[in-house]
Amino acid sequence: MITHSNQTADSRHLLEFVLRQGDNALVLGHRMSEWCGTGPALEEDIALANTALDLIGQTQMWLAYAAELEGRDRSANDLAFMRDATDFRNLLLLEQPNRDFGHTMMRQFLFDAYQVPFLQALESSADQRVADIAAKSGREARYHLERSSDIVIALGDGTEESHRRMQDALDRLWSYAGEMFVTDETDIAMHNAAIAPDLKLIHAQWNDTVQARLNKATLAVPDSTFVHKGGKNGVRHEEHLGHMLATMQVLQRSYPNSVW
Amino acid sequence: MADDQASVAQIREWLDAVPDPEIPVISIVDLGIVRDVQWRDDVLDVVITPTYSGCPAMSVIPEDIKTELGRHGINKINISTQIAPVWTTDWLSDKGRANLKGYGIAAPRTTGVPEGCPRCESVDVEKISQFGSTPCKAQWRCKSCLEPFDYFKCI
Numbered sequence: 530m531i532t533h534s535n536q537t538a539d540s541r542h543l544l545e546f547v548l549r550q551g552d553n554a555l556v557l558g559h560r561m562s563e564w565c566g567t568g569p570a571l572e573e574d575i576a577l578a579n580t581a582l583d584l585i586g587q588t589q590m591w592l593a594y595a596a597e598l599e600g601r602d603r604s605a606n607d608l609a610f611m612r613d614a615t616d617f618r619n620l621l622l623l624e625q626p627n628r629d630f631g632h633t634m635m636r637q638f639l640f641d642a643y644q645v646p647f648l649q650a651l652e653s654s655a656d657q658r659v660a661d662i663a664a665k666s667g668r669e670a671r672y673h674l675e676r677s678s679d680i681v682i683a684l685g686d687g688t689e690e691s692h693r694r695m696q697d698a699l700d701r702l703w704s705y706a707g708e709m710f711v712t713d714e715t716d717i718a719m720h721n722a723a724i725a726p727d728l729k730l731i732h733a734q735w736n737d738t739v740q741a742r743l744n745k746a747t748l749a750v751p752d753s754t755f756v757h758k759g760g761k762n763g764v765r766h767e768e769h770l771g772h773m774l775a776t777m778q779v780l781q782r783s784y785p786n787s788v789w
Numbered sequence: 790m791a792d793d794q795a796s797v798a799q800i801r802e803w804l805d806a807v808p809d810p811e812i813p814v815i816s817i818v819d820l821g822i823v824r825d826v827q828w829r830d831d832v833l834d835v836v837i838t839p840t841y842s843g844c845p846a847m848s849v850i851p852e853d854i855k856t857e858l859g860r861h862g863i864n865k866i867n868i869s870t871q872i873a874p875v876w877t878t879d880w881l882s883d884k885g886r887a888n889l890k891g892y893g894i895a896a897p898r899t900t901g902v903p904e905g906c907p908r909c910e911s912v913d914v915e916k917i918s919q920f921g922s923t924p925c926k927a928q929w930r931c932k933s934c935l936e937p938f939d940y941f942k943c944i
Contacts, residue, residue: 572917572918572920572928573918575918575920575921575922575928576918576919576920579920579921579924580920581843582841582843582844582845582924583841583842583843583924584843585842585843586839586841586842586843586844587842587843589842589843590842590872657873660873661872661873661875662872664872664873664874664875665839665842665872665873665875665876666842668875668877668944669841669842669944671944672919672942672944675919676919676920679919
């Protein structure tokens with residue numbers, strides 16, 4: 530029998546965990562939507578927007594659950610549009626600006642390669658709601674990984690210019706990838722409760738996928754082991770997130786509770 | 790249950806007249822979106838399932854269901870969304886698959902490759918993009934008749 534205080538701690542960790550998933554999907558989804566109408570080719574523009582749409586759909590499922598767990602009578606929309614940057618729990622990798630198409634697809638690839646095994650593990654989560662959302666999102670993540678891998682390989686092993694840009698993107702983003710595998714007390718609590726997997730296992734799978742595909746893309750994996758941290762626990766977001774939210778939230782901030 | 794209540798089979802038939810908002814040649818029943826229909830006293834519970842998480846049609850479909858069933862005198866309807874077990878393209882009916890083809894959209898296949906060009910049947914086809922005009926479609930091209938076509942993504 531677990532004590533009352535432990536239960537409270539566990540439910541706090543579950544809320545934190547679910548918020549992280551929702552914020553990852555929301556922030557990356559919004560970044561992808563910033564490409565709408567400016568993609569390098571019509572097909573890619575449509576693909577970027579559709580990827581964004583999948584992620585925003587996943588956000589709705591995660592944040593609706595987070596809002597229920599929170600029990601403060603807030604909706605998924607409230608969580609998305611009325612929280613400040615310090616309340617967000619997304620990975621720093623995902624708030625990085627789009628820069629060029631190469632950066633955008635490299636960021637997507639590094640995340641997809643994590644998201645696929647991670648969601649697959651969550652499908653057998655002890656928390657049924659988490660398992661259901663993971664099953665739904667996982668199929669979409671697999672599809673996203675197929676596309677982001679193809680593009681990273683095609684552009685990495687492409688022209689001199691495309692290769693240079695992909696290597697730049699990898700070098701710049703590499704130190705942000707490690708945060709996906711940083712294990713804190715929430716991750717430990719979720720793993721102990723059989724709600725989420727041990728991130729070490731996901732890291733190993735991620736490494737295999739990423740190494741193999743970057744090799745195929747003729748890109749050099751950076752030596753650096755430095756890891757930027759502070760996004761998933763909300764302690765130290767970069768300035769990019771604030772700017773992004775200023776645009777994303779302006780309508781709800783200016784006209785609170787307005788609806789279509 | 791009141792005697793004058795329509796049967797669930799009848800209601801499913803009526804729902805088969807509700808087109809998918811983005812691909813009007815297939816109904817929401819063909820697509821496998823309608824998961825359950827049940828009377829709870831005088832309220833009709835309809836459970837629907839999203840195809841893709843972010844599919845914008847999911848906000849239109851409940852309205853379309855209410856309008857269609859309202860025409861048959863059913864006005865107390867409770868529509869809920871359920872995501873598990875997860876929807877897959879296997880839920881598409883045979884009638885739905887045939888209608889897609891007639892409309893110029895190649896039906897989904899587990900191989901990830903369309904059976905052939907929906908216009909000229911040629912199997913000499915290539916992928917243009919993994920995504921298309923809606924979240925559920927990819928863009929392909931026929932190398933025989935040179936026409937581009939939509940392929941219903943398989944998930």
